[in-house]
Amino acid sequence: MSDTQHVTADRSAPDLDVVIFGASGDLASRKVLPAVGAVASRARLHVVGAGRSDLSNERFRQAVGETTGRTDLAADADWVRLDYGDPATYGGLLQALRRDAAVYYLATPPSTFAPILSALASSGLTHRGDASRIVVEKPLGEDEATAHQLNGQLAALFDESQVYRIDHYLAKDTVQNVLAFRFSNALFESAWNRLLIDSIQITAAEDLDVGHRAGYYDHFGAVRDMIQNHVLQILALMTMEPPTTFDAADIRDAKTRLLRSVRPLDPSAAVRGQYEGYQEAEGVAPGSRRETFAAARLNIHNWRWQGVPIFVRTGKALRGAVTEAVIKFREAPHLHLAGRPVPPIPTLLMIRFQPHEEVQLRIGAKVPGAHFELVPAGLSLEYRRLARGPLPDAYENVFAEVLEGGHSVFPGPDEIERAWHIVDPLLRAWEAEGSPVKYARGSWGPAEADALIAEHGGGAWIASAEEPGISGV
Incomplete structure (x- = not known):
């Protein structure tokens, strides 16, 4: 304007x-x-x-x-x-x-x-x-202890109704629409469990390097900067049980209950990387061991998600700039034609949070003609078309909520501390010993991350823009 x-x-x-x-x-x-x-x-x-x-x-x-x-x-x-x-x-x-x-x-x-x-x-x-x-x-603390200390100070000085803890990802329209997508569409909510979902992946990738934030980033790194907050908040909304109401307090309670079901990250099921040239950036300590890439398998120990492998990754200087969740559904029983199996097309649900906010469903469809042949095909919902104009920036939504005195896009103190509880063991292990593996700028990270997902039941990382049947960013 x-x-x-x-x-x-x-x-x-x-x-x-x-x-x-x-x-x-x-x-x-x-x-x-x-x-x-x-x-x-x-x-x-x-x-x-x-x-x-x-x-x-x-x-x-x-x-x-x-x-x-x-x-x-x-x-x-x-x-x-x-x-x-x-x-x-x-x-x-x-x-x-x-x-x-x-x-x-x-x-x-x-x-x-x-x-x-x-x-x-x-x-x-x-x-x-x-x-x-x-x-x-954010970041609200550097670990569970400092987050608890900050929350204690806020509680001592102010009523909780006065406090707004920002995770701007929660203010993105597509993130908020995860609730609408899940809980107002019986078709998907009935399939949203271990019986029909094979795996879940969350990617938060940036194509830029640390740039002018090198000093900050070298202190915090990828896990503190992204996984503890943005990634785990997306995971909570994707996997939590239905809240009693859509009021802020009930949504916070549902997210906190879900995060309490997530086991702390196991260093043996995680990979850290550092892009080539990071240590030459101004503000980075000589010989820095700080990770600019992190990938991990998560486990949710509750009835809905028991046994479903969940993988997250985030990093700097990667091949693309995209934040998305990809849900891979279990394959249908294989069809046979003339005594031979018809190659299946895995069903994928992709929820993209940025750069373009949209939902896409990748299914198998028959090629027109006499022969029975399946090809990947996509169904798409673009939120900007619903809005009939540019979607508001996440920070605009944040300020609108503050002005109105609402808290629906702000995480509560318990979920923030629980998120730190999940990542702290990984951070302690990485900071105690070892070094990140190098990866090339413009790649999807180190090869060890590919081995991680292959060895722990996820198959391969899915970059939706590179998947047949799904439109690119």
């Missing part, structure tokens, strides 16, 4: 200060501020940037205008310089507030969360149970 096309919020809309800690940083400029601009017509917003940079109001207003596309937000914006860990420096922030309540968005490194939260409370800017909204970005 251009600065000449903005719509003024109506009088019933929320009246909020949006305080963005780290507003001069990359995350704020790429994601947070554009999302604020996208939802600005739904509320009366006053943008306040807070950080350690010595930035003038004029320069910050220029940045707000460029990133939000809204001159009204830019003209009214304020910058406050402060020390995150010193509550005495928060006086300028208190003076900058103009609205009835405030959203405090922490677009800062995880190490700053604790001092900012403490300073907000001790300076009187927030109180337990008031209208303040606290938004924290």
